[in-house]
Every structure is written in C-alpha cells, then in structure tokens.
Amino acid sequence: MSYKRLTPYLFLAPAILLFLCFTAYPIVASLILSFQKLEGGTYVFAGLANYSRLFQDSVFYEALKNTFIFLIVQVPIMLFLALVLANALNSRLLKLRGVFRVGFFMPAVTSLVAYAILFSIMLQDTGLINQFLALFGVENIKWLSTPFWAKFSIIMAMTWRWTGYNMVIYLAAMQNIPEELYEAASLDGAGKFRQFLNITIPQLKPVILFTAIISTISTLQLFDEPYNLTNGGPADATLTLGLYIYRVGFSYFDFGYASAMAYIIVVIVAILSYIQLKVAGDD
Numbered sequence: 417m418s419y420k421r422l423t424p425y426l427f428l429a430p431a432i433l434l435f436l437c438f439t440a441y442p443i444v445a446s447l448i449l450s451f452q453k454l455e456g457g458t459y460v461f462a463g464l465a466n467y468s469r470l471f472q473d474s475v476f477y478e479a480l481k482n483t484f485i486f487l488i489v490q491v492p493i494m495l496f497l498a499l500v501l502a503n504a505l506n507s508r509l510l511k512l513r514g515v516f517r518v519g520f521f522m523p524a525v526t527s528l529v530a531y532a533i534l535f536s537i538m539l540q541d542t543g544l545i546n547q548f549l550a551l552f553g554v555e556n557i558k559w560l561s562t563p564f565w566a567k568f569s570i571i572m573a574m575t576w577r578w579t580g581y582n583m584v585i586y587l588a589a590m591q592n593i594p595e596e597l598y599e600a601a602s603l604d605g606a607g608k609f610r611q612f613l614n615i616t617i618p619q620l621k622p623v624i625l626f627t628a629i630i631s632t633i634s635t636l637q638l639f640d641e642p643y644n645l646t647n648g649g650p651a652d653a654t655l656t657l658g659l660y661i662y663r664v665g666f667s668y669f670d671f672g673y674a675s676a677m678a679y680i681i682v683v684i685v686a687i688l689s690y691i692q693l694k695v696a697g698d699d
Contacts, residue, residue, distance in 0.1 A: 450675035466676035479660040487635040490571045502586035520580035532644030563653030589623040
C-alpha cells in the first residue's frame, strides 16, 4: 500500500487505539466478568450464576422499582416543562431573552457537589423550603428522611438541574422551523396555542424523541442525585440501579455480580429505546 493511501489510517490510528483501549475493551471485559465470580482471590467461570442470583435479589427489584418511578414521573414532567419554557423563550415579545436562557441553563453546568450541598441545606427540617412553607401554615416536611418525600426530593432536584438542558435543545430546534408556517397559520386564524400544538410539536417530533431516549438512558443510569442527597435511603427508598451497582462493585467488591446488573440495564435500555422509536413511528 502506498504512503498516500496509508496517510488516512495513520491519522485515524490514535483515535482507534483510544477507542479500543477505553471503550471496546471495558465493554468486552465487563461482559466476560458478568459470567465469573471470585473464589479464593481468583475469578472463575460461573456460567449464569450471577444472572440467576440477580432475579432472586429483592434489593435489585427495589432498585428497579425506584428507578422506574423516577423514569415514569420525572422524565415527562421535565420534558414538558422544557418544551413550554423553550416556546416562551422563543417569543419575540419577551424582553431579556438571553438572560432568561442563560438563567435556565445554568443548573446544567453547576457543580454537582455544590448543587447537592445546596439542596441538602434547603431540604433540612429547618431549611429554606420548610421555612417558606411555614408562612402558609404547612408543618415541617421531612424531605430526606421519609420514603415518599425523599423520592419527591430527588425528582425535584433532577427536574431543577436538567430542564434547562433540554430546553436549550428544543430552543435550537424551534429556531429552525420556517416562519412561513406560522404566518400561514395566522392568516388561517390559528391562535398561538393552536400553532404550538399543530406546528411546533409536530416539527419537533424527532428532537422530542431524541431527548426522551437520552433522558430515559440517563435515568436508568441515575447515580449522582440519590448518592449525594440520600445515599439511597431511607430504607432503600431512593436506591437506584446505578447506585446499587456502585455498592455491589465498590463496597462489596463483587464485580461479577455488578457487571451482570450493568448488562441487564443495557437490555432494558435497548428495549425501552426500541419501544419509544416504534411509538413515535420512527424507522
């Protein structure tokens, strides 16, 4: 092969090498590890033992249930708010649009530790939120120490952090919708709400599908918020699949079992993404 034909491969070589080392190898190694268990300090082949154990693990089912609660409740709320905010911030009637856009996007780039500390302080028994609610006669709510309110706190924190991120994606997509469509709709007597339903949402369908799939994958891997705010408590009420994998892997050093759980999540993500694509009618 001539030097000229080899040149593209030489430029690609560093990227391919990094991909093989840091992406392909861990994927294959963790898959192999999911069929192994530790005996006497050495990993030995265990067949489907890790997967069989997983389906009899009540804590795994609790983590799976919690993760799906977050997915079913938080993702639709977040995407709906992002869509409404993007539509409002796309209006030419609104002054200081740049300031509002930056303001709503800021939580997405805020340090995770700083934001977790902030929410922990606000959600304390004598925190800012309880003090505010007390003005309306509402008794102290134990946000982080009761199962229901701990879940609610996680949902509230995730919505605060990621709504602006999705809003920016919708906003960018809205600015590519031809203005002529809205002008024609106005001439036909369609109001703003009708235009939003019949023009904006259909035009954004591929983007909404994209954000729904990305949000679903992120929620199934949810770790940061429950780890920093509640550490999975109280009584595993906010334990997620991501946090359970971390516990099994890095607290109990059972990496074979943790790898098996990780691959179950991969299967769930693939199934849900396929369903979302089919429901949206996207081939």
